[in-house]
Amino acid sequence: MSLSLDMNNNKPLFSTLLFIAILNSLLFSSSLARVFKETTTVFDVSASSNRAQSALSMTPPQFHSHRLSNSSLSLPLHSRLAIHKHSYKDYESLVRARLARDAARVQSLNRNLNLALAGDAVRPNSLTAPVVSGQSQGSGEYFARIAVGQPPQSFYLVPDTGSDITWLQCLPCSYGNTCYQQTDPIFNPTSSSSYRPLSCDSQQCQSLNRPGCQSGTCVYQVRYGDGSFTVGDFVTETLTFGNSKSIPNLPIGCGHDNEGLFVGAAGLIGLGGGALSLSSQLKASSFSYCLVDRDSDSSSTLEFDSAPPSDSITTPLLKNNRIDSYRYVQVTGMSVGGKALSISSTRFEIDGSGMGGIIVDSGTFITRLPTDVYESLREAFVQGAQSLTAAGAISPFDTCYNLAGQSNVQVPTVAFELSKGKLLQLPANNYLIRMDTAGSYCLAFLKTTSSLSIIGSFQQQGMRVSYDLVNSLVGFSSNKC
Numbered sequence: 001m002s003l004s005l006d007m008n009n010n011k012p013l014f015s016t017l018l019f020i021a022i023l024n025s026l027l028f029s030s031s032l033a034r035v036f037k038e039t040t041t042v043f044d045v046s047a048s049s050n051r052a053q054s055a056l057s058m059t060p061p062q063f064h065s066h067r068l069s070n071s072s073l074s075l076p077l078h079s080r081l082a083i084h085k086h087s088y089k090d091y092e093s094l095v096r097a098r099l100a101r102d103a104a105r106v107q108s109l110n111r112n113l114n115l116a117l118a119g120d121a122v123r124p125n126s127l128t129a130p131v132v133s134g135q136s137q138g139s140g141e142y143f144a145r146i147a148v149g150q151p152p153q154s155f156y157l158v159p160d161t162g163s164d165i166t167w168l169q170c171l172p173c174s175y176g177n178t179c180y181q182q183t184d185p186i187f188n189p190t191s192s193s194s195y196r197p198l199s200c201d202s203q204q205c206q207s208l209n210r211p212g213c214q215s216g217t218c219v220y221q222v223r224y225g226d227g228s229f230t231v232g233d234f235v236t237e238t239l240t241f242g243n244s245k246s247i248p249n250l251p252i253g254c255g256h257d258n259e260g261l262f263v264g265a266a267g268l269i270g271l272g273g274g275a276l277s278l279s280s281q282l283k284a285s286s287f288s289y290c291l292v293d294r295d296s297d298s299s300s301t302l303e304f305d306s307a308p309p310s311d312s313i314t315t316p317l318l319k320n321n322r323i324d325s326y327r328y329v330q331v332t333g334m335s336v337g338g339k340a341l342s343i344s345s346t347r348f349e350i351d352g353s354g355m356g357g358i359i360v361d362s363g364t365f366i367t368r369l370p371t372d373v374y375e376s377l378r379e380a381f382v383q384g385a386q387s388l389t390a391a392g393a394i395s396p397f398d399t400c401y402n403l404a405g406q407s408n409v410q411v412p413t414v415a416f417e418l419s420k421g422k423l424l425q426l427p428a429n430n431y432l433i434r435m436d437t438a439g440s441y442c443l444a445f446l447k448t449t450s451s452l453s454i455i456g457s458f459q460q461q462g463m464r465v466s467y468d469l470v471n472s473l474v475g476f477s478s479n480k481c
Contacts, residue, residue: 039338040384040410043428045403045439052091052434055081055295072306073241073282075144077289082297083143083156083183084264092436098141098294099396102365102456108224109162109326109361110450116323117354140363141294141457143265144302147240148252149192155184155266159289159302161327161362164274165208165222167230167253168267174256182266189254194238196249204251205234207275220253228260230267239278242301250281269302271362272325279304279469288466289362290481291457293429300481308466312475315418317467322354327467329455329474330419331358334373336380337412343373348453358453360465360474366433367445367456374447377414381443384412394435397442401432404439416455424476430459 058081088094140158147154148168155168171188173179179186189195198205198218205211205218211234212219218234232255240246255267270277271287279287282304290300318328331348334341347370350357369377378399388409391400403409411432415425433444444458464480467473 039413041413041428043409043411043432045406045409045441048429048432048434048441049439051293051295052437054297055094056086056088056091058082058297059085073245073247073284073304074306075146075242075302077142077144077159077292077300077302078156079292079294079296079298080141080143080264081295082299090437091434095433095435098365101141103396104224105361105363105365106368106448106454109359109364109454110452113323113326113354113450113452140265140268141365142291142362144269145242146269148187148237149189150194150238151192152238152240152246153185153187153191155187156182156264157267157269158265159269159271159362161271161360162325162364163222163268164270164272164277164280164325165220165253166250166268166270166278167220167222167232167255169230169258169262170232170254170256172256173258180258180262181264182262183264184266187254187266189235192237194236194248195254196236198234198236198251204236204276208234222253224260228258228262230255230258230262232256232258247282250278251276273319273327274324277325279467285470286466286468288464290462290464291362291460292481293461294457298481308468308475309464309477309480312464312466312477313418313422313424314468314473314475315422315424317469317472317474318350318357320350320354320357326359327361327474328357328359331416331453331455332419333417334369334377335413335415335417335423336377337384339380340417341373341376341380343376347373355451356453357451358455360455360460362457362460364454364456365458367459368448368450368452368454369445370451370453371447371449373453374445377445378443381412381414391440394440394442396446397433397435397444400435400440400442402439403441406439426459427462427478430461433458 143156144159145154146157157168169179169182169186171186200213200216200218202218208220220234221231223229232253235252235254236249237252238246238248239250271279284304287304288306288308289302292298292300316330318330320326320328328350332345333343348358382399388401391402394400411428413425414431415423418424431444432441434441462479462481464477466475
């Protein structure tokens, strides 16, 4: 059976159908133009060069009076360089040290995930520095300032969205009576009137993945993928925030045997999704942080129960039933130069076995992407950056450029596609990394053979990242440090 139109008898119908077809064509073309229009952004090479030069001449500690919220629990946050004295001979050495710490961090995240998928208990993972850049931290790039005990004693701890246990180094140090080097004096439990060891049958102790018991006192242990570990008493203590608000009886680890990469910070603040994380123990409805440029001596804040910026671009926080600690988010794709990459919208989903997915992590430096996604991104970026002078690969990066002598250059935009078609467009400073003093820059993404993708702190610089724990949303807002 066929359908035909009599042109003479159906002129009104034919005219209407023709008008609709033309209108749809125009609308579709307009939509494509919006989605696939080539777009570029300016990368300020001069500003990047100036920050690199000032980073090496920085003389920590640089203390800045950052305004803290009176309505929420707030902590000052600094980059590692601003807190810990460095001994790097040049900028390349500094970048290499960051990348080495980053590799250990990613190894730790993948190790813990693999243990969880295999059905083994997961130990909280590697350190991350508070929001002061944390270069001497062994593993963290940012440090937060928080006070412990009564009377309060202030320490730099590394905020870590990938683990749950908050801990700090304590006297006495049991391994040969040797403590690792940290910026602040080591915490002595006998000097605090609010220090309380937890019993082995306490709810907090039983919430540990692998609780230990010694002389009736609960013992915690955390092992990281790089081989570092901390072991000590699991206790409750009073924590005092930057705005002088004190919260008693919070469970923390008092580490007496701490071995590995720990340098500079006194310990770690667990901000993962598990029951023992600080955000969970505070029963916080939200928390947020803003990571300043890691070459800067400026500071920002880590805040609990504060309202997110009104211009936040949000996407759902997701749960992986195999591991509570990691903060998974919904990402449906990526775009370069305004063009969507040819990848499935399900590429970053968590599958039924707990594999896949993408997390936002404060402790990872460089974003990790699946090999096919990375190669698609790289190909699109190279195509859109043909006006730049290509340089050879600079390990671990394979797409690099010589920008020596340049003040500003046009580069393709890079964006994550979030839920409901929303775009998180990154500043060029968040995806072009300076590698040396000569002016070499590389595309700051790395491919991974792991099923886990990670949005790292380099891509988060200058953004306030807000976690709405009530509505299970994560938000990103630029220039809110």
